[in-house]
Structure formats: C-alpha cells, structure tokens
Amino acid sequence: MSTIKDVAERAGVSLGTASRVLSGGHNTSPKARSLVHAAAAELNYIANGPARSLRSARTNVLGLLVSDIRNPFFSELARAAEREAMRLGYTVLLANANEDETQADEYLRIFASQRIDGLLLSPQGPVSPQLTSLLGSGLPVVLLNRLVDGLDAPYFATDNSQGIGLVLDWLQTRGHTDVAFVGGPTTISTGAERLAAYLAGRSSHGINADDAFIDAGDFLAEGAERAMLRILDRGVHPTVVFGANGPTTVGAMRALRHRLGASAASAIEVVSFDDLEWFEFVTPPISAVRHDAAAIGRAGVVGLLELIAGGTVASQRIPTTFIDRSGS
Amino acid sequence: MSTIKDVAERAGVSLGTASRVLSGGHNTSPKARSLVHAAAAELNYIANGPARSLRSARTNVLGLLVSDIRNPFFSELARAAEREAMRLGYTVLLANANEDETQADEYLRIFASQRIDGLLLSPQGPVSPQLTSLLGSGLPVVLLNRLVDGLDAPYFATDNSQGIGLVLDWLQTRGHTDVAFVGGPTTISTGAERLAAYLAGRSSHGINADDAFIDAGDFLAEGAERAMLRILDRGVHPTVVFGANGPTTVGAMRALRHRLGASAASAIEVVSFDDLEWFEFVTPPISAVRHDAAAIGRAGVVGLLELIAGGTVASQRIPTTFIDRSGS
DNA sequence: CCTCCGGGTGGAAACGTTTCCAATTGGGAA
DNA sequence: TTCCCAATTGGAAACGTTTCCACCCGGAGG
Numbered sequence A, B: 001m002s003t004i005k006d007v008a009e010r011a012g013v014s015l016g017t018a019s020r021v022l023s024g025g026h027n028t029s030p031k032a033r034s035l036v037h038a039a040a041a042e043l044n045y046i047a048n049g050p051a052r053s054l055r056s057a058r059t060n061v062l063g064l065l066v067s068d069i070r071n072p073f074f075s076e077l078a079r080a081a082e083r084e085a086m087r088l089g090y091t092v093l094l095a096n097a098n099e100d101e102t103q104a105d106e107y108l109r110i111f112a113s114q115r116i117d118g119l120l121l122s123p124q125g126p127v128s129p130q131l132t133s134l135l136g137s138g139l140p141v142v143l144l145n146r147l148v149d150g151l152d153a154p155y156f157a158t159d160n161s162q163g164i165g166l167v168l169d170w171l172q173t174r175g176h177t178d179v180a181f182v183g184g185p186t187t188i189s190t191g192a193e194r195l196a197a198y199l200a201g202r203s204s205h206g207i208n209a210d211d212a213f214i215d216a217g218d219f220l221a222e223g224a225e226r227a228m229l230r231i232l233d234r235g236v237h238p239t240v241v242f243g244a245n246g247p248t249t250v251g252a253m254r255a256l257r258h259r260l261g262a263s264a265a266s267a268i269e270v271v272s273f274d275d276l277e278w279f280e281f282v283t284p285p286i287s288a289v290r291h292d293a294a295a296i297g298r299a300g301v302v303g304l305l306e307l308i309a310g311g312t313v314a315s316q317r318i319p320t321t322f323i324d325r326s327g328s
Numbered sequence C: 001c002c003t004c005c006g007g008g009t010g011g012a013a014a015c016g017t018t019t020c021c022a023a024t025t026g027g028g029a030a
Numbered sequence D: 001t002t003c004c005c006a007a008t009t010g011g012a013a014a015c016g017t018t019t020c021c022a023c024c025c026g027g028a029g030g
Helices: A004-011 A015-022 A030-043 A049-056 A072-087 A101-114 A129-136 A160-173 A189-205 A221-233 A246-260 A293-308 B004-011 B015-022 B030-043 B049-056 B072-087 B101-114 B129-136 B160-174 B189-205 B221-233 B246-260 B293-308
Strands: A061-066 A091-096 A118-121 A141-144 A155-158 A179-183 A214-216 A240-243 A269-273 A287-290 A316-318 A321-323 B061-066 B091-096 B118-121 B141-144 B155-158 B179-183 B214-216 B240-243 B269-273 B287-290 B316-318 B321-323
Touching (some): A015 A030, A072 A293, A072 B101, A101 A129, A141 A293, A155 A160, A155 A189, A155 A293, A160 A269, A179 A221, A221 A246, A293 A316, B004 B030, B072 B091, B141 B293, B160 B240, B160 B269, B160 B287
Parallel strands (some): B061 B118, B240 B269
Antiparallel strands (some): A287 A321, B287 B321
C-alpha cells in the first residue's frame, strides 16, 4: 500500500507539502495541489488512519453504544446516526450491549482504546466506573433516549410523559378500566419515566388503580413474557395490555397467546410504546406511540459534533405522536 | 491520559519491558509482570490503539458491511458477529449500505483507511472497483449470505435452493396452485438463487407456471409493495403470496391490505423466506423458512480469523428449517 | 534601490507503540 | 573457579502521518 511519501516523490514535492495538500490544501499553491492530487490518484493512495490519528490526536470516529440492536427502535436510530455521521465526515463504531451492564463497560473500554472522538450513549443503568473514568478524561458524550442520574451530558430523548399522556387519553376514550401495564427496568430512565407518568395519570383517566395489573420485565421479549404471565397469574382480567416498549409488547403478546390461546388473546386489545411495522397486520390492529428514532440519532450526532468542536449543546425532548388503529 | 512510558517509569522498568508485559508477557520475569500490571492499574492505563496499530500493522478491527441493518436478519447477524468477535479479541466496525452500491463503496474506502484486518461482506451487487482494489491489496474477505461472481472468497450462506424446496413442498401440501412470488433483485445472489430454485421446482409441485404471478422488488418493503401491486394489476388472483425475504413479505402484505382491504387480504395466505417474530400473531399465521442469521455471523467471524491467521477456509451452505404455522 | 512582509516550501520533530538487537545477569556444568 | 547458555532487560529504530520552524522568494511600499 502506498504512503504519502510515495505520493510526494511521484509529485516531485516534499512530504510536508503533500500532507498539506491532502489534508485540506491550506497554504499550498495551485500547482502543488494538482501535482499531488494527480499522484495520489495514480497510486490509489488511501491515508493510513491510525498514523493520522496518532499524530493528530483525533480519529474521526464516534462510538455508539446501544442496548439492543435487534430492537427496531435502536436499529433505526443506529442507521440514521451512521448516515448523518458519514455525511459529516465521521465513522461510527457501533457496540451492542444486550441490555447488559458488564458488556457495556467492556465496550466503553474498547472505545477508549480506539480513542474515539465522542460517544453516543444509551445507557443500561447507573454510571459505571468505566464510564466515570471516560468522562473524567474529558470525552464528549451525548445521551440518546435514556438518561442517567448524576451525568450532566446533553441528551436527546423521547418525551415519555407526553407519550404516556397520549396513551392514557386513548385508553379513556376506548373505555378501558382494567389495563395491564408491562413496563421495563426502573433502573433505566425510560422504564422509570414511563411507569411514573402512567401511575400519575392513571386514576384521572378512570383506570383501575389496582397494582396487580402492573409488572415489569427487562425491555426484552423474554422478560416481558414472564412479567405478563405473572400478571395473569394474579387472577386479574385485563381488557387491554400496554407494553412499555417494542420488545416488551412482543413478549406480552406471546404470553397472552400461550396462556390463553389465540382466540381469547385476540379479544384483549394491545397498545404499545414504540410503533412496529406489523401492528397494522394483526387483529385487532395495535395502536401505538410513535417516536422518531431517526430524528434522535441525527440530532445526537449533530449535537455531539458541536460538543467536540467546543460548543455548548441544549438537551432536547422530542415529542411523540399516537397512531390510533382502533378504527380499522 | 497516561502512556506506556508513564507505566514503565512508575513500575521502575524500561519502556520495552513494559510493552512486552502488556502485550502478552512473553520473555518477562514474574517480578516485572506484577510491577507493570500494578502500575498500569494504578494509572488506569489504556493502550493507545492507533499507535499500536501503526507500529504493528494490525488493528484488531473487522469490517462488517451489511445491506440493511433494519432487516432483522442482518441485525441478528450483526449482533452475533459482534459478540463472537469480541470474544476473540476483535472489534467490529459496522457499516450499513442501505441496499445501495455507491454507499457500499464509500464504506469500503473508510474501511481501507481504518486499515481493518479483515472484511465480512454481504454485497449489494457485482464487484466494484473499490472492492477489487481492496482484494488486490490482500485483505482477507469472507462473504456472508450473499455471493458475488468472480470473487473466490469463502462464503457462509443459507442454502437457498433447499429452503425454497421446503416452501414448494408446503405449497403443494396446502394445495396452492396460484402463487404470487415477490422476489428480490436478481443482481443479488440470494434474489437470483431463490427465483431460480422456485422456477425450477414450480411445475413439479403443481404450481401454475404463468409468469404473471411473478415480480421482483428491491428486498426492501417499499419496492416489494410496488412489485405486489404490479402483480395484482395484471388481474391474477393468487391464493397465496410468497415473499422472498423479510422486508419483501412486509411490503407485499401492505400492498394486499391497501389494495384489497383487510378482510379480503386475510383470505390470502402468506409464506415467507425469513421468519419474523410476529408471524404467529397475524391471521392466518404466516409460515416461513427460518435460516440462522446468528450462526452465519459467528461462522463468518471464525472463518475470517482463520483466514487472517493465514489458514484456509471452506465455504459452507447452511441448511434452513421450515416453520409451519398453517395448523394453528 | 532597499526593506519588509507574506505565501509557499522543505526538513525535521513528534505522536505512542512494538520489536529488533545488543548487553547483562544468573545458574549450572566442566 | 571459569565458562557458556538461556532468560531477561534496556535502548533505539521504526511505523506514516501532521505540524512546527526556518527559509526562500517575489512584490509592494518607502
């Protein structure tokens, strides 16, 4: 593979000049520019990233740590973030923590070793030592969708309480009083916020305040399935099930079908926080809060770059919309 | 951030010794090992990846280029590959080409610049100049699921013709003769292979050989929706629709519902290549070929590392299973 | 005509590692 | 005691860039 030295020789200029041309071309003559670019093209020169990073102390790489890439919310977010970053000259190193704190820490260490320029983070739990040390070293961080106490990084997050409000209104309109609520871990901000907003608005929307209707999983389908079974085992008879994120809704539906059978299950309505592409296909169709994963991903990247550039960034709550499919 | 020099000083050994200890500890005394490890821990030392890569000419980074991270098949594959790579001491740089050849090329260039040690590739189309030049430079490459002509890299791929055979058998058992086949681009090997196997087995399974029942999209939901509409516009009346991958099935179903309405649509059965987690929830439930994305991802990583180590790797076709939900 | 200034350039240092090479040490065999 | 070998060590070169510094040159201003 050819180096910048080869390019310089071929162009008949010094190594320094070649470097200046290839990295923006400031303080270079038009003649030098064309010579160097021609030589680079002929040699099919591709700069050595590690060498460049070593000397310049920037990698043009952003780390993105999500908790579950199979969750369509995060895969959409990752895709949008990646595109936006590429558009702005950055590469994204994606790590998938599987809703597991230990794995998240291991990835943070890898990120540190790769010397990423900034971190997009969707945390699993409280601030870990690994994360603390990263922050201590001054790494710019932006939180995506999930917040964490005692970390004053800017965030771009769904407006959970507004979203829950939309669901509560819908539940009331539909006349539901016996609502099974399958939540997520309260150690995760989204889990805590959605539960809190639901509890706060429950009685004013005419919903039965019996806590037997409430349980929580792990924001994965498996944990949600078990949570739903626990609710059913308490002998309550919900007329509707509310899943607090996409995988949770899937798990809850599985529990209903396996415990009650397909036809009895389809008599129970379902509403979800997170809209999935197949909700229109089931009977009855599932209504859902839709929040814009792509917008969060893009805003996160833009904010992070601003932070890297030394600017200051305002946190943002992104409002949700409600897709009501109960009419169809 | 502390460097290996700081560690060496603190441990009271030379820089060379510190390096040897931290990179495996060969030819070092137990005393030196414990001194250096203690010093590293105290200083919270994390090696500078770029510097290490520059000197050693290896990055311990693998590139993974997939065509659509929102497709659950690929997100599962990516997750499995990433885990396996991490287990073996490698990091995965994930790129998402959006079924777009130009974007794929841009990512290949970034990979080259980052000096990845090997490439896991699920190509969009024919061999591009960018890819040719990468291969020319001797980069180890493994193909995942999709092959490409004139590229003799080892591959790990679903056995498409076996999978199609399972579908054909099922169609025959169910007595379907008027089958709408919504395929993918024939420039992609999976699209071509699935179509070819279907055409080859069609008549022997009692299926109407009228090509009006066949069309192809882009392996994304949008293109498949249009393809399905084209089929319906030809005035044929399929009793079952066969989608050639996950997103394709989604798009076809959308077309059916929007054109025919929900109840008429649910009179048409659906079968899919790729099993999605919600197929059990719709009426009638959707049967599907299931192929193991995680296994392909893991095998790909293991194979690639073998290739990097200088070994030789045998390509592999991975058999599928059929999930028959027509009874439930 | 001389001076000064600024754009352009070449050379060299520096980034933080790994790895080669030569030197030192310790222990066992003669 | 002396010699030799293996194990361990320190020092220095090298990886491919960017960036600093000093220098040269030409043109404008005095």
